[in-house]
Amino acid sequence: MATTLAPVLTDTWDADRSWTLGAYERAGGYRGLRRALGMQAADVVTMVKDSGLRGRGGAGFPTGMKWGFLPAPDGGPRYLVVNADESEPGTCKDIPLMMASPQHLIEGMIITSYAIGCHHAFLYVRGEVLHVYRRLQRAIEEARAAGYLGTNILGSGFDLEITLHSGAGAYICGEETALLDSLEGLRGQPRLKPPFPAVAGLYARPTVVNNVESIASVPGIVRGGADWFKGMGTERSTGHGLFSLSGHVTRPGQYEAPLGITLRELLDMAGGVREGHQLKFWTPGGSSTPLFTAEHLDVPLDYESVGAAGSMLGTRALQIFDETTSVVRAVTRWTEFYKHESCGKCTPCREGTYWLVQVLKRIEAGQGTHADIDLLLDLCDNILGRAFCALGDGATSPITSAVQYFREEFEAGTHTPADVLFPPEHSSLFTYAPRRGRAALAGVHA
Amino acid sequence: MSVEEIGGARIPGATHRTSFDDETRARLSADAAVIKARYPQERSALLPLLHLVQSEDGYVSPRGIAFCAAELGLTTAEVSAVATFYTQYKRHPNGDYTVGVCTNTLCAVMGGDAIWEELSDHLGVGHDETTEDGAITLERIECNAACDYAPVVMVNWEFFDNQTPDSARDVVEALRAGTPVAPTRGADHVCTFKEMSRVLAGFSDGRADEGVGAGPATLRGLELARQEGWTAPPFTDEERTRAAEQARTPARGTPRAAAPAGERPASAAEPTPAGTPAPGAEQSSAERPAVSERDVSAEQEQRKQSSDDAKES
Numbered sequence: 001m002a003t004t005l006a007p008v009l010t011d012t013w014d015a016d017r018s019w020t021l022g023a024y025e026r027a028g029g030y031r032g033l034r035r036a037l038g039m040q041a042a043d044v045v046t047m048v049k050d051s052g053l054r055g056r057g058g059a060g061f062p063t064g065m066k067w068g069f070l071p072a073p074d075g076g077p078r079y080l081v082v083n084a085d086e087s088e089p090g091t092c093k094d095i096p097l098m099m100a101s102p103q104h105l106i107e108g109m110i111i112t113s114y115a116i117g118c119h120h121a122f123l124y125v126r127g128e129v130l131h132v133y134r135r136l137q138r139a140i141e142e143a144r145a146a147g148y149l150g151t152n153i154l155g156s157g158f159d160l161e162i163t164l165h166s167g168a169g170a171y172i173c174g175e176e177t178a179l180l181d182s183l184e185g186l187r188g189q190p191r192l193k194p195p196f197p198a199v200a201g202l203y204a205r206p207t208v209v210n211n212v213e214s215i216a217s218v219p220g221i222v223r224g225g226a227d228w229f230k231g232m233g234t235e236r237s238t239g240h241g242l243f244s245l246s247g248h249v250t251r252p253g254q255y256e257a258p259l260g261i262t263l264r265e266l267l268d269m270a271g272g273v274r275e276g277h278q279l280k281f282w283t284p285g286g287s288s289t290p291l292f293t294a295e296h297l298d299v300p301l302d303y304e305s306v307g308a309a310g311s312m313l314g315t316r317a318l319q320i321f322d323e324t325t326s327v328v329r330a331v332t333r334w335t336e337f338y339k340h341e342s343c344g345k346c347t348p349c350r351e352g353t354y355w356l357v358q359v360l361k362r363i364e365a366g367q368g369t370h371a372d373i374d375l376l377l378d379l380c381d382n383i384l385g386r387a388f389c390a391l392g393d394g395a396t397s398p399i400t401s402a403v404q405y406f407r408e409e410f411e412a413g414t415h416t417p418a419d420v421l422f423p424p425e426h427s428s429l430f431t432y433a434p435r436r437g438r439a440a441l442a443g444v445h446a
Numbered sequence: 447m448s449v450e451e452i453g454g455a456r457i458p459g460a461t462h463r464t465s466f467d468d469e470t471r472a473r474l475s476a477d478a479a480v481i482k483a484r485y486p487q488e489r490s491a492l493l494p495l496l497h498l499v500q501s502e503d504g505y506v507s508p509r510g511i512a513f514c515a516a517e518l519g520l521t522t523a524e525v526s527a528v529a530t531f532y533t534q535y536k537r538h539p540n541g542d543y544t545v546g547v548c549t550n551t552l553c554a555v556m557g558g559d560a561i562w563e564e565l566s567d568h569l570g571v572g573h574d575e576t577t578e579d580g581a582i583t584l585e586r587i588e589c590n591a592a593c594d595y596a597p598v599v600m601v602n603w604e605f606f607d608n609q610t611p612d613s614a615r616d617v618v619e620a621l622r623a624g625t626p627v628a629p630t631r632g633a634d635h636v637c638t639f640k641e642m643s644r645v646l647a648g649f650s651d652g653r654a655d656e657g658v659g660a661g662p663a664t665l666r667g668l669e670l671a672r673q674e675g676w677t678a679p680p681f682t683d684e685e686r687t688r689a690a691e692q693a694r695t696p697a698r699g700t701p702r703a704a705a706p707a708g709e710r711p712a713s714a715a716e717p718t719p720a721g722t723p724a725p726g727a728e729q730s731s732a733e734r735p736a737v738s739e740r741d742v743s744a745e746q747e748q749r750k751q752s753s754d755d756a757k758e759s
Contacts, residue, residue: 004674005667005668005670005671006677006678007668007671007676008681010665010667010668011668013659013664013665014665014669017659018659018660019654019659020655023660031684086591087589087590087591088589089550089552090552090593091589091593092591092592092593092594093591095591096664097659098661099659099660101659105609126591127534127646128546128603129590129591129603130532130602130603130604130633130646131604131629131632131633131643131657133646134650134653135654137645137648137650137654138650138654141650163485164614165484165494166493166494166497166647167493167532168493168532168533168534168646169534169535170531170532175459181483183490183492184487184490185491185492185493185528186489187527187528187531188531188532203486203487220681223683223684224679224681224682225643225682225683227682228679228681228683231679240678243667244594245594246593246594247552247596251666252448252594252666253663253666253667254663254664254666254667254668255667256667256671270666270669271671278527278569283705288550291715321555325555329551329555330555331551333551334550337551337588337589340588352527386452402756424547424555424559427555428555428557428597429556429596429597430560430610432557433565435563436596
């Protein structure tokens with residue numbers, strides 16, 4: 001049977017004033033918390049471990065196991081920090097979740113804090129989503145007024161405060177240790193690991209850092225049990241996940257489905273690639289995951305299958321590009337992003353992304369040399385595995401995969417500009433007449 | 447000594463006011479105390495304090511840097527080092543509205559580049575430049591997590607979805623004319639840069655309930671599931687537990703709980719207005735110290751401080 005959608009997190013999003021506590025409670029919200037508070041904390045951890053939930057922020061590390069890495073309580077504080085710094089290009093699931101149903105996340109934070117023995121949790125949301133910040137702030141107020149936060153929560157004796165913290169514009173802060181430095185009031189640069197945050201995280205205390213969707217999945221697991229969650233997905237990639245379709249697709253949007261669904265199935269639900277066009281390339285999990293092509297339409301979108309096919313499930317950010325799109329233009333733009341967002345701490349990433357942009361820009365302008373493809377691959381080879389954190393590794397993914405599948409387009413960059421081969425006005429969703437010569441954007445200062 | 451007018455253009459060679467007047471300083475210090483109380487360690491307050499400074503001066507001004515440094519016992523160099531790392535902290539006076547055009551790959555390909563060209567030509571400014579009337583600072587922005595609404599434009603970090611060059615030009619024209627402008631998903635109308643900065647510092651503007659919960663793309667999958675009758679498996683485990691608990695009434699509740707865990711006081715159980723603060727009561731978590739005594743001991747603070755020192759050196 002074909003896979004169907006499985007709305008769990010999205011199930012309340014169409015309710016009237018879905019973001020309010022009242023709407024959330026009417027849909028069964030906070031039943032998970034009540035159940036959790038009646039359990040031993042260790043049993044909640046075991047339940048999440050047994051569910052097989054893996055981190056929804058990209059890396060896919062088992063969530064319950066991460067919690068289990070905290071050392072035994074020593075009387076000092078332990079922290080939960082939620083990573084709501086969603087900014088991986090193509091990724092657009094946590095932001096709509098927090099806009100439509102922030103209480104899902106807050107309930108998950110309370111249950112998780114109870115499970116790991118945390119009494120002060122932090123919610124680090126990127127600063128570029130004003131209304132989401134407002135919704136989260138209000139959700140915390142409502143939860144507190146209802147007795148879900150504060151002291152002696154629901155008479156359980158458990159105390160918890162949540163501090164909402166706004167970032168200020170830095171992709172790197174999605175890296176968990178950079179996020180911790182940022183939360184401590186420093187430049188957001190990654191830390192050397194080990195020690196891992198579980199041992200020495202926020203303020204050098206044991207800390208769990210989890211993605212928004214991971215934490216928002218916890219109340220459902222507690223309500224339904226580990227087996228309920230395992231009833232969805234595949235054996236090693238259990239449960240539901242948000243699949244975000246964007247780009248050249250008829251009905252882009254959020255599709256919540258069991259892990260293991262394929263792009264062919266999702267595209268079918270979304271009305272296919274835009275009319276009159278064919279799929280050219282796509283990202284399974286954001287720009288940091290190697291590109292896929294039409295030959296990967298039937299790869300089950302679970303951690304193992306996507307890995308075996310040469311990419312990563314990442315954040316299930318399915319960016320769809322049709323045959324009008326220049327892969328050189330796409331990859332150059334992503335690389336400019338990594339260059340802009342490189343924190344500068346380590347040389348391979350800081351210098352490497354700079355040089356990658358230099359080479360790619362001349363290929364995009366049709367002025368590449370015959371040695372440039374090898375130069376690109378050599379640069380990637382000197383970044384991948386040598387950078388301080390995953391940002392550098394991610395920067396190489398689109399390049400190496402694009403050269404693998406579309407080498408001839410890079411070769412064409414030795415004589416023909418990308419916008420001649422692929423006029424940008426053919427890719428855009430509206431018709432317009434380009435006013436400039438090739439590769440020249442108004443107002444962009446070098 | 448010449449002193450620059452804060453809010454005006456930076457003039458080469460001009461010096462800057464290095465402090466706020468007493469009244470402003472007292473007001474900001476009171477805000478800073480509220481911010482600092484949210485964290486176990488004061489330095490964590492630096493990012494929200496920088497947003498607070500921008501809510502006063504419209505950018506991270508020299509006197510704002512000095513203020514943060516004084517509040518947190520840091521040097522101005524340490525504060526500047528942080529402020530310059532993050533793109534939302536502006537180094538010169540910002541316009542009333544930051545208009546950001548997403549030109550990361552997906553939005554660019556869907557038409558973001560054309561929108562950028564249109565706005566840049568129309569306004570006569572480039573990236574991170576401000577129109578002469580001080581209304582608009584134009585920016586090329588990175589992915590803002592709304593790819594299913596591409597191409598996206600942000601105005602003071604509110605979402606303007608599915609834009610075209612024409613629609614984006616209309617938005618900036620309305621902004622310059624002082625007409626209220628409504629985002630696609632967000633508050634009823636966009637606020638100013640300074641007002642936005644104050645919210646990001648943690649001070650509620652009470653507008654969370656404005657606007658929609660979700661846009662059409664957000665709901666696409668859910669609508670299809672409703673139409674097709676697709677659902678996730680039911681919470682059978684919970685249903686079994688609840689049935690068992692109901693069979694045991696009235697002796698419900700849990701060994702850990704002092705009060706029945708399944709109930710909360712009726713006064714708080716009203717569905718919709720639950721949690722609406724009473725007039726005069728606390729309106730925001732920002733007004734409340736969140737630090738509990740479990741957070742930090744003097745000894746830990748000491749240890750953390752020395753690790754910070756090592757990092758800074």
